[in-house]
Amino acid sequence: MSLDPAAAAELGTVRVVGTGLLGTSIGLGLRSMGVRVLLHDPSPTALALARDVGAGRPDPGDEPVQLVVVGAPPDVTAEVVAAELAAHPEAVVTDVASVKGGIAASMEDVGGADRYIGGHPMAGRERSGPTAARADLFLGRPWVVCPPSGVEDRAQHPGTELVRMLAIALGATPVFMPAAEHDEAVALISHVPQLAASLVAARLVKAGDPAVGLAGQGLRDVTRIADSDPVLWAQILSANAPQVADVLKDLQKDLDGLITALDALSEGEAVGARAAVAQIIHNGREGRERIPGKHGQPQTRYAVVTALVPDQPGQLARLFDDIGEAGINVEEFNLEHAPGARVGLGSVAVLPTVRTELEKALTARGWHVVA
Numbered sequence: 001m002s003l004d005p006a007a008a009a010e011l012g013t014v015r016v017v018g019t020g021l022l023g024t025s026i027g028l029g030l031r032s033m034g035v036r037v038l039l040h041d042p043s044p045t046a047l048a049l050a051r052d053v054g055a056g057r058p059d060p061g062d063e064p065v066q067l068v069v070v071g072a073p074p075d076v077t078a079e080v081v082a083a084e085l086a087a088h089p090e091a092v093v094t095d096v097a098s099v100k101g102g103i104a105a106s107m108e109d110v111g112g113a114d115r116y117i118g119g120h121p122m123a124g125r126e127r128s129g130p131t132a133a134r135a136d137l138f139l140g141r142p143w144v145v146c147p148p149s150g151v152e153d154r155a156q157h158p159g160t161e162l163v164r165m166l167a168i169a170l171g172a173t174p175v176f177m178p179a180a181e182h183d184e185a186v187a188l189i190s191h192v193p194q195l196a197a198s199l200v201a202a203r204l205v206k207a208g209d210p211a212v213g214l215a216g217q218g219l220r221d222v223t224r225i226a227d228s229d230p231v232l233w234a235q236i237l238s239a240n241a242p243q244v245a246d247v248l249k250d251l252q253k254d255l256d257g258l259i260t261a262l263d264a265l266s267e268g269e270a271v272g273a274r275a276a277v278a279q280i281i282h283n284g285r286e287g288r289e290r291i292p293g294k295h296g297q298p299q300t301r302y303a304v305v306t307a308l309v310p311d312q313p314g315q316l317a318r319l320f321d322d323i324g325e326a327g328i329n330v331e332e333f334n335l336e337h338a339p340g341a342r343v344g345l346g347s348v349a350v351l352p353t354v355r356t357e358l359e360k361a362l363t364a365r366g367w368h369v370v371a
Contacts, residue, residue: 001173002139002168003029003032003033003135003136003139003169003170003171004033004168004169004171005033005034005169006167007166007168007169008030008033008034008035008165008166008169009034009035009170009317010034010162010169011030011035011066011067011162011165011237012036012061012065012066012067013035013036013037013038013064013066013067014026014035014036014037014038014064014065014066014067014068014069014166015037015038015039015040015059015065015067015068015069015084015088015091016019016037016038016040016050016055016056016068016069016071017041017068017069017070017071017072017080017084018040018041018070018071018072018073018080019039019041019043019047019049019050019055019071019130020046020047020071020128020129020130021124021125021127021128021129021130021132021133021137022096022121022124022137023039023050023055023069023070023071023096023130023346024049024050024053024122024129024133025053025055025123025131025133025134025135025137025138025166026041026056026069026071026096026138026166027050027054027055027056027133027137027148027171028053028054028055028134028135029135029136029137029169029170029171029199030056030169030170031054031055031056031105031241032135033169035169037055037056037057038057038058038059038060038063038065039051039055039056039057039058039059040058042085045174046129046130049131050130050133052066052132053130053131054310055130055133055198064088064090065088065091066090066092066162067092067093067094067162067166068084068088068089068091068092068093068094068162069093069094069095069096069119069166070084070093070094070227071095071096072095072097073235074098074099074232074235074236074239074245075098075234075235075238075239077095077097077103078102078103078106078107080095081103081116082096082106082107082110083351085110085111085112085113085116086111086112089112091115092115092116092158092159092162092163093112093115093116094116094117094118094119094163094166095118095119095301096119096120096121096188097118097120097239098120098186098236098240099183099186099236099239099240100120100144100146100183101120101179101180101181101182101183101240102239103116103118103179104116104118104146104148104149104179110210113148114148114159115172116148116159117145117147117148117159117162117163117369118144118145118162118179118182119143119144119145119146119148119163119166119167119184120143120144120146120186120328121138121141121142121143121144121167121170121172122141122142122143122144123137123138123141123172124132124137125137128225128229136171137170138167138170138171138172139171139172139352140171140172140173141169141172141173142172142173142175143166143167143170143172143173143174143179144175144176144177144182145163145167145174145176146176146177146178146179146182146320147160147176147178148160150176160176170217174280175300183240183243184243186238186240187234187243187244187245187246189245190245191236191237191240191244192216192244192247192248192251193225194225194226194228194233195237195244195248196222197222197223197226197358198226198228200219200222200223200226200322201223201226202225202226216336217243217336220336223235230325239359252281257276257280258275258276258277259281261273261274261276261277262277265277268319270274277327284333292304301352302331302332302349302351302352303348303349303350303351303352303354303355304347304348304349305347305348305349305350305355305358305359305362305369306345306347306348306369306370307319307345307362307367307368307369307370308333308343308344308345308346308367308370309343309344309345309346310342310343310367311342311343311344312342316335316346319346319367322361322362322365322367323358323361323362325361326357326358326361326362328350328354328357328358328361329350329351330348330349330350331348331349331350332348332349333346333347333348334346334347334349335347340358345354345365
């Protein structure tokens with residue numbers, strides 16, 4: 001995937017309202033292809049930073065625009081969208097908020113609501129703000145487009161087509177979805193995982209140092225997204241509260257069943273309890289296999305080859321060079337640091353058919369391959 005200058009040329013002048021990570025990244029991507037981008041933000045500092053990194057120039061307020069992209073905080077997005085529809089009666093207005101239903105509902109009595117096209121680029125970074133922005137942030141990522149209610153032929157709706165072109169211009173993949181369906185989807189694949197990560201990580205606050213010192217890659221994987229902005233997530237979860245609550249209630253039923261089984265095992269009344277525990281693990285494994293893998297294809301079961309990687313400059317590069325010289329493609333890679341030792345465990349996922357070949361190649365090049 002790459003930025004698409006041909007699609008960008010269809011956008012005309014674009015006004016970006018809100019110069020945080022997403023708004024500034026949109027500006028950077030569009031400006032790199034020559035699109036005229038006008039910036040607005042209630043924070044003079046954020047606006048100046050977005051200008052200084054090259055995302056566009058402050059909007060003087062007297063120029064016509066064809067497209068407005070609202071990157072305001074979730075709890076004020078609907079208000080800002082309505083204001084932009086009124087201020088720019090000829091423009092299409094979209095947004096990048098992660099919850100769409102409430103905004104769409106609030107547009108029902110707003111003039112020009114047919115010019116509002118909900119959008120949600122499924123992209124982000126651990127850092128926020130204009131200084132964290134990147135022109136390539138959206139490359140290869142889904143960009144949900146929510147046409148107005150009642151629009152059956154989106155190809156014939158100019159506003160929907162313009163937002164589709166915005167996504168394509170920035171290297172994203174447009175995905176069309178009604179607002180309500182989008183909110184149910186993100187509750188399941190984004191919002192509840194965030195809560196699960198936060199709940200598990202919160203158990204560590206009062207854990208003893210010896211226990212935390214044993215933490216391995218499994219805990220890091222589960223809690224990676226727990227390092228998130230509490231204010232932002234309070235806004236997101238509030239906006240999608242019913243959908244998130246529904247998923248959590250289903251999760252609670254499974255958790256209650258698991259606790260019952262574990263209590264039975266601890267008390268010696270284990271008839272059926274092991275099967276219940278195994279079923280939970282089986283269901284999780286089956287569900288994970290549904291997550292799209294490489295190039296959006298079904299998950300592939302890879303073989304993993306693990307080598308000891310000295311904690312020294314250039315060692316990772318040497319490992320990948322050696323793998324490349326062996327003519328083997330790396331499907332996935334993970335590096336786990338060994339507690340108390342200046343060495344890491346580099347786990348390379350490859351197709352099962354080349355596992356033995358890779359083990360031999362690395363051993364021949366001096367790597368210690370962990371059995």
